Amino acid sequence: MVPADNDPQREVSQDDEEALMREWEAMAGMGGGDNAGGGGGGGGEGDGDGDDADAMAAEWEAMLGASDGGGGADIGGGGGRESTRVLNQDEIDSLLGFDETDDERQEKSGIQAILNSALVSYERLPMLEVVFDRLVRMMSTSLRNFTSDNVEVSLDNILSLRFGDYLNSIPLPAMLTVFKAEEWDNYGLMTVDSAMIYSIVDVLLGGRRGTAAMRVEGRPYTTIERNLVERMIHVVLADLSAAFDPLSPVTFRFDRLETNPRFATISRPSNAAIVAKLRIDMEDRGGRLELLLPYATLEPVRELLLQMFMGEKFGRDSIWETHLAEEMWFTEVDLEAVLDEQWMSLRDILNLKVGSRIMLNATPDSPIMMRCGDVPMFSGRMGRKGGNIAIRLDKKVKRQTMG
Numbered sequence: 576m577v578p579a580d581n582d583p584q585r586e587v588s589q590d591d592e593e594a595l596m597r598e599w600e601a602m603a604g605m606g607g608g609d610n611a612g613g614g615g616g617g618g619g620e621g622d623g624d625g626d627d628a629d630a631m632a633a634e635w636e637a638m639l640g641a642s643d644g645g646g647g648a649d650i651g652g653g654g655g656r657e658s659t660r661v662l663n664q665d666e667i668d669s670l671l672g673f674d675e676t677d678d679e680r681q682e683k684s685g686i687q688a689i690l691n692s693a694l695v696s697y698e699r700l701p702m703l704e705v706v707f708d709r710l711v712r713m714m715s716t717s718l719r720n721f722t723s724d725n726v727e728v729s730l731d732n733i734l735s736l737r738f739g740d741y742l743n744s745i746p747l748p749a750m751l752t753v754f755k756a757e758e759w760d761n762y763g764l765m766t767v768d769s770a771m772i773y774s775i776v777d778v779l780l781g782g783r784r785g786t787a788a789m790r791v792e793g794r795p796y797t798t799i800e801r802n803l804v805e806r807m808i809h810v811v812l813a814d815l816s817a818a819f820d821p822l823s824p825v826t827f828r829f830d831r832l833e834t835n836p837r838f839a840t841i842s843r844p845s846n847a848a849i850v851a852k853l854r855i856d857m858e859d860r861g862g863r864l865e866l867l868l869p870y871a872t873l874e875p876v877r878e879l880l881l882q883m884f885m886g887e888k889f890g891r892d893s894i895w896e897t898h899l900a901e902e903m904w905f906t907e908v909d910l911e912a913v914l915d916e917q918w919m920s921l922r923d924i925l926n927l928k929v930g931s932r933i934m935l936n937a938t939p940d941s942p943i944m945m946r947c948g949d950v951p952m953f954s955g956r957m958g959r960k961g962g963n964i965a966i967r968l969d970k971k972v973k974r975q976t977m978g
Contacts, residue, residue, distance in 0.1 A: 592629070592632060595632065596631055596632065699881070700849075700873070700877075700880040700881060701880070701881070701882065701883050702822060702879060702880045702881070702882050702883075703733065703849065703873075703880050704733060706818050706819055706822060707730055707733060707818070707851050707866075708730070709817075709818040709821075710814055710815055710818040710851075711728050711729065711730050711853065713814040713817055713818060714728045714810075714811060714814050714853070714855075715727060715728045717810050717811075717813070717814050718807070718810065718855065721806075721807065721810050722775070722778045722779065722857065724778055724857050724858070725857065725858060726855060726856070726857050727855070727856045727857075728853060728854070728855050728856075729853070729854045729856070730851065730852070730853055730854075731852040731853065731854055731863075732851075732852055733849065733850070733851050733852075734849075734850055734852075735847055735848065735849055735850070736847070736848065736850060737844065737845055737846065737847060737848070738840075738841075738842040738843065738844055738845075738846050738847075738848045738867075738869060739843075739844025739845065740844075741848060741850060741867060742836045742837075742839070742840070742844070743836075745766055745836055746768060746769075747836075748769050748796070748834065749766055749767060749768050749769060749772075749834070750766070750767045750772060750796065750801070750804055750832060750833075750834060751764060751765070751766050751767075751832070751833045751834070751835075751836060751839040752764070752765040752766075752767070752805075752808050752829065752830075752831075752832055752833075753830045753831050753832075753833065753839055753841060754808075754812055754827050754828060754829055754830055755827070755828050755830050756825050756826070756827055756872055757825070757826040757827075757828055758823075758824065758825045758826065758875075759825060759872055759873075759874075759875045759876070761869070761871055761872035762830070762841040762842075762869075762872065763827070763841070763866065763867060763868045763869070763872055764839060764841055764866075764867040765808060765811065765812075765864065765865070765866055765867070766864070766865040766867070767804055767807075767808070767862070767863075767864055768862050768863045768864075768865075769862070770861070770862035770863070771855060771861065771862025771863060771864060772796070772800060772804055772862070773862075774855075774857060774860040774861055774862050775803060775804060775807050776799070776800050776803050776804070777860060778857060778860065779803050780803075795834065796834060801832060804832075805829070805832055808829060808832075809829055811864070812827040812828070812829060813827075815827050815866070819876075822876065822879050822880070823875075823876045823879055825876075841869065842869045842871065846869055846870065846871065847869070847870045848867050848868060848869045848870060849867070849868045849869075849870070849873065850865055850866070850867050851865065851866045851868075852865050853865065853866070908947050908948075909947070910945050910946070910947055910952065911945070911946045911947075912943050912944075912945055912957070912966050913943065913944045913945075913946060914935065914937045914941075914943060914957070915935040915936055915937040915941070917933070917935070917936075939957070940956070941957075942954045942955065942956065942969070943955050943956065943957050943966050944972075945966065945968070950974070951972040951974075952971070952972060953968045953969075953970070953971055953972060954968075954969055954970055954972060955967045955968040955969045956969060
């Protein structure tokens with residue numbers, strides 16, 4: 576049953592609304608009593624005042640709802656309600672520098688950027704990018720001959736990170752190859768992911784084109800799979816040696832093949848390393864291959880890798896070098912004729928006085944040693960020419976090389 580306009584329940588509800596309005600105005604501190612204060616004058620204007628109160632209440636509710644949804648902002652400042660700002664998960668990840676979608680480890684921000692600030696960026700070794708560029712071109716040709724298939728090799732990126740972080744980021748299962756740089760007397764690491772392993776096995780064993788390589792999980796790699804992948808690794812290592820050859824001759828020798836990253840530890844977890852990520856595509860098959868070279872391995876050729884282009888001389892002038900080499904032939908040096916040498920104790924030397932004699936063991940026929948500084952040059956015989964004492968050179972002394 577709908578109550579009439581003069582129903583006391585209607586008047587009670589209007590009074591409640593007016594009281595609620597005054598309470599909201601007091602909370603907001605806006606002093607808006609004139610707008611709603613006239614609603615309780617008489618019963619004859621109850622309908623108009625009730626509509627105004629309903630409209631005002633709806634407006635205040637909308638304002639309150641908007642302010643609550645906007646992060647808890649304070650309304651008017653009169654109610655004393657504190658504003659709170661709650662960070663969502665994306666903002667927390669951005670602050671800490673974590674990004675689950677960034678698997679390429681390109682640019683870090685926040686705390687991660689501070690932690691990785693001690694790492695050396697590979698841009699400080701400009702020639703390294705040239706070397707890996709040569710490697711990509713050579714691998715494209717070598718793998719085409721190796722697989723008798725159309726192979727495209729591309730360099731995704733080159734980055735620097737800690738060795739321990741790299742081992743933890745390797746997606747398993749994978750094959751990890753430890754190789755040694757013979758001339759540099761240090762090691763490197765090559766990682767072949769599962770997709771590349773099954774693709775190369777499928778191609779070498781005559782798999783049909785147009786069908787994706789089958790990937791079997793939950794079992795160790797077979798001997799056939801390991802041998803086929805090892806053959807491909809030998810091809811890549813030969814290309815890597817050839818890529819470094821114009822810069823510095825080096826031989827990368829295959830050492831061992833591992834499937835557990837813990838057995839492929841070649842450096843301390845905190846040491847910095849360079850990682851080059853390569854993508855190998857064979858039509859609808861392929862995978863990834865990653866090369867890791869610790870900075871300790873590259874230290875012998877660090878000066879060469881700092882060049883901006885091949886053959887840079889770091890400010891050396893060949894004209895001045897040639898001139899200096901020519902002028903050295905006209906340098907005057909002193910030759911000493913050593914008649915005899917004796918070993919004496921410090922006590923005997925301190926006891927020498929004026930009139931003391933030192934007996935020499937040299938005879939008129941004893942050989943005389945000619946020295947330039949501390950370097951023996953010639954040996955000869957002492958004689959006389961005119962009024963001067965002369966030395967006749969008999970033979971040249973062979974210099975002893977330090978072993």
